[in-house]
Amino acid sequence: MQPTSFEYQRADSWDEAVELMQIWQGEAKIIAGGQSLVPMMNLRLTLPAALIDVNGIGDQGGPRIEGPAEAPVLVIPALTRHATVLTSPVVAQHAPLLQHAVRLVGNVRVRHRGTIGGSVAHADPTGEIPCSVLALGGVVRMQSPRGVRDVPITEFFRTYLTTAAEDDEVVTEIRIPSSVGEPWAFDEVTRRFSDFATVAVAVQARAGRPTVVLGGVADRPLRVADDLVGDVDVRDEAGLDSAAGAVADSVNPEGDVHASADYRRRLVRVLVRRALTTALAPQDTKGAGA
Structure with missing residues (x-):
């Protein structure tokens, strides 16, 4: 199939993009890499009246560190390509979970065109990037005619392919x-290499306490309640089994043509156990990630 007709407009700054989004009153879509949007348009699952091309803005220097030395913040401009994140020493140091997850995104073509901001804004509940940013406790910075707004990633994903962004807001960082x-650890099961995840698990520990995020089991990336995992000790096999089982029992995935609900729940149990073991292994035995 082919997309329906649409207007093409180009923005060379975020101010221009915001102005155009305001003009189109919710009928326009931002396009950069287009790796998710264009296939959906071809299938007529989304029918924008206009596409606003923001590639002219560029990645604004790529990933960088801001803030005080005692609390540094990794800033990734929205138009940063996946391939840039994959080779960034800044990301490797400050968010290795994200860099590892990017390796699992699509194929080489997708990684060279797709953007980090686009992946987060698309809000695919099986996406490696949304799951990783949620596990890392990120913040989505958006711009609109009303100014700049920061939304914690925990409040950004609303339901399937739907976010907290207003019609005239664009994701900038x-x-x-x-x-x-x-x-940290990241693991997933796919039907074939580079395919969408049937189930994905991202684990990021801070001060010894793990945050667990699941992909593919709900209408958005799902952060697991902290008390289901608690202070699990990977040397305690029974405790580890109990934590993984509690997480699996807490989800209510839907079955589809790719996997039954029961199979997804079983995958959650296996992948959570594996990811916790990888992330929380003693430092002298810890591997490089799931």
Whole structure:
């Protein structure tokens, strides 16, 4: 299939993009990489009246660190390509979970065109980037005619492919508190290489306490309640099994043509156990991630 007709407009600054979004009153879509939007348009799952091309804005220097030395923040401009994150030493140091997750995104073509901001804004509940940013406790910075607004990632994802962004807001940055030296893990099961995740698990520990995020089991990336995992000790096999089982029992995934609800729940149990083991293993035995 082919998309329906639409207007093409180009913005060379975020101010221009915001102005155009305001003019189109919710009928326009931002396009940069287009790796998710264009296939949906071809299938006529989304029918924008206009596309606003923001590629002229660029990645504004790529990932950087802001803030005081005792609380650094990794800032990733929205138009940063996945491939840039994959090779960024700044991301490798301050958010290795995110860099690892990017390796699992699509294929080489997708990683060279797709953007971090676009992936977060698209809000696919199976996406590696949304799950990782949620586990990392990121903040989404948006711009609108009313100014700049920061939304915690915990409040950004609303339901399937739907976010807290207003019709005239555009995502300009993803801001992530540094996780230097903190343990992490990411694991997923896909039907085939580079495919959408059937179930994904991201784990990011801070001060020894893990945050667990699941993909593919709800209408948005799902952060697991902290008390389901608690202070699990990976040397306690029974405790580890109990935590993984509690997480699996807490979710209510839907079945579809790709996987039954029961199969997804079983995957949650296996992947959570594996990811917790990887992330929280003693430092002298810890691997490089799930």
